[in-house]
Amino acid sequence: MTTSRPGHEAVAELDGKAALVTGAARGVGAATVAWLHDRGAHVVATDVRPQVAQPEEIAEVIGFLASPRSGFITGAIVAADGGYTAA
Numbered sequence: 001m002t003t004s005r006p007g008h009e010a011v012a013e014l015d016g017k018a019a020l021v022t023g024a025a026r027g028v029g030a031a032t033v034a035w036l037h038d039r040g041a042h043v044v045a046t047d048v049r050p051q052v053a054q055p056e057e058i059a060e061v062i063g064f065l066a067s068p069r070s071g072f073i074t075g076a077i078v079a080a081d082g083g084y085t086a087a
């Protein structure tokens with residue numbers, strides 16, 4: 001079985017399928033992203049930032065949300081976690 005990419009044989013039909021890969025920045029995760037993509041899958045690659053936010057960074061988010069500048073933001077959940085909850 002082949003995909004739309006000549007020269008690649010698929011283990012399973014992946015053309016048009018979607019895959020979510022966590023830990024995709026390096027190592028096995030990055031290799032998995034490449035493998036899936038080469039076989040026709042639409043891949044969403046996610047990873048987290050290794051550092052923790054500084055208190056000042058979170059305070060800036062809170063300050064913005066409490067200010068008049070955020071007047072058109074209603075009923076929203078704002079994740080200020082460096083991408084941890086993105087997956």
